[in-house]
Amino acid sequence: MTALAELTTLKVGGTPSVLTIASTEDEIIEAVQVADETGQELLIIGGGSNLVVSDNFSGPVLKIASTGFENDSTVCAGAWVTVQAGHNWDDFVSDCVKNGWLGVEALSGIPGTVGATPIQNVGAYGQQVSETIAQVRAWNRETKKIDTIFSANCEFGYRTSIFKRHPNRWVILSVTFQLPLGELSSPIKYNELAVYFDKEIGDRISAPELREGVLELRAGKGMLLDAQDQDSWSVGSFFMNPRVDTPPADAPAWPEPDGRYKVSAAWLIEQAGFAKGFGLNDRVTLSTKHTLAITNRGSATSSDVIELANHVKNGVKEKFGIELQPEARLIGCALS
Ligand SMILES: Cc1cc2nc3c(=O)[nH]c(=O)nc-3n(C[C@H](O)[C@H](O)[C@H](O)COP(=O)(O)OP(=O)(O)OC[C@H]3O[C@@H](n4cnc5c(N)ncnc54)[C@H](O)[C@@H]3O)c2cc1C
Numbered sequence: 001m002t003a004l005a006e007l008t009t010l011k012v013g014g015t016p017s018v019l020t021i022a023s024t025e026d027e028i029i030e031a032v033q034v035a036d037e038t039g040q041e042l043l044i045i046g047g048g049s050n051l052v053v054s055d056n057f058s059g060p061v062l063k064i065a066s067t068g069f070e071n072d073s074t075v076c077a078g079a080w081v082t083v084q085a086g087h088n089w090d091d092f093v094s095d096c097v098k099n100g101w102l103g104v105e106a107l108s109g110i111p112g113t114v115g116a117t118p119i120q121n122v123g124a125y126g127q128q129v130s131e132t133i134a135q136v137r138a139w140n141r142e143t144k145k146i147d148t149i150f151s152a153n154c155e156f157g158y159r160t161s162i163f164k165r166h167p168n169r170w171v172i173l174s175v176t177f178q179l180p181l182g183e184l185s186s187p188i189k190y191n192e193l194a195v196y197f198d199k200e201i202g203d204r205i206s207a208p209e210l211r212e213g214v215l216e217l218r219a220g221k222g223m224l225l226d227a228q229d230q231d232s233w234s235v236g237s238f239f240m241n242p243r244v245d246t247p248p249a250d251a252p253a254w255p256e257p258d259g260r261y262k263v264s265a266a267w268l269i270e271q272a273g274f275a276k277g278f279g280l281n282d283r284v285t286l287s288t289k290h291t292l293a294i295t296n297r298g299s300a301t302s303s304d305v306i307e308l309a310n311h312v313k314n315g316v317k318e319k320f321g322i323e324l325q326p327e328a329r330l331i332g333c334a335l336s
Contacts, residue, residue: 004053012302013053016061023065031062046113054332055302079179085115101179103132108211109218111225115172119163121156126189130156134178138170185210222289231287233296235328239265266292272315
């Protein structure tokens with residue numbers, strides 16, 4: 001049986017009792033119903049890129065592997081594209097850029113599946129997936145019916161949504177995107193991208209060029225999956241940027257609509273004394289390219305990951321009084 005260590009990008013996690021790979025909506029719903037009727041706790045996975053699974057895990061797993069997308073050409077307002085949940089996210093972004101469907105090009109290179117993107121409202125380089133999602137179709141495990149949930153009802157926020165708040169309620173079957181048409185990217189919103197292209201915030205460049213730039217920037221940070229680059233054997237950012245009333249002096253911070261500030265977790269970690277590459281042993285370290293990623297150097301256990309995460313979290317708490325929260329979902333393990 002394939003272990004979670006082989007099904008996740010952090011490459012840790014025990015062996016499931018049963019692994020069901022579902023390639024159609026009917027197969028997904030059937031697998032979920034069987035588990036729900038027998039009262040088994042089912043772990044649903046897509047690309048396994050946002051999961052820290054305990055080595056002791058031994059429950060049933062459903063891997064969502066439905067692929068394909070359709071553009072409804074009867075809709076005049078841009079592209080109206082419905083994508084199956086198990087479709088690879090970056091393959092979809094690549095097709096969007098080729099077809100002149102705008103609004104997701106800055107999300108190039110994020111690993112995982114389309115169906116997982118609404119869950120934590122994935123975001124990068126000034127774009128969030130919630131800006132282009134029109135609706136989500138999902139199996140409701142409580143009512144045993146399919147729900148169509150419009151974007152306005154998804155309760156999207158920074159790395160959160162109604163799906164993240166209620167992790168066992170829905171299984172996402174497909175996501176429909178409404179994407180403007182054009183050749184130029186959406187306006188650049190992220191300073192690092194503007195600097196990279198020698199442009200101003202608000203400028204637009206060709207969407208393919210923007211995608212290539214994002215992929216290059218991500219690779220330089222170990223944030224692009226690469227079997228040869230152990231800095232990418234991670235869940236991406238391990239911690240979310242915390243929200244605070246008053247950011248520490250000099251900390252990169254962004255004002256939020258509620259009057260608070262979002263502070264750079266990477267900065268807090270560095271300033272608390274944890275440099276790139278820091279580790280408690282040689283099995284798990286911070287990425288050598290980015291302090292926000294906890295990386296498996298080849299033989300990590302889930303306990304190694306949790307130990308380092310706790311150490312960093314406690315260090316930041318001691319220095320700044322700020323409590324970091326994990327961005328990834330922890331299964332069978334928890335931070336103290
Ligand atoms: C190198 C690297 C870089 C990353 N960069 C970014 C980034 O820039 N921005 C960002 O936001 N994230 C980033 N991530 C995190 C991750 O890629 C995203 O959160 C991604 O959307 C997870 O997709 P997945 O299919 O791998 O989900 P999984 O890890 O398989 O699952 C994540 C959660 O979603 C649930 N789930 C998955 N599919 C479904 C479904 N169909 N229905 C119901 N529940 C489901 C799972 O049960 C789990 O709780 C990065 C990760 C890595 C490894």
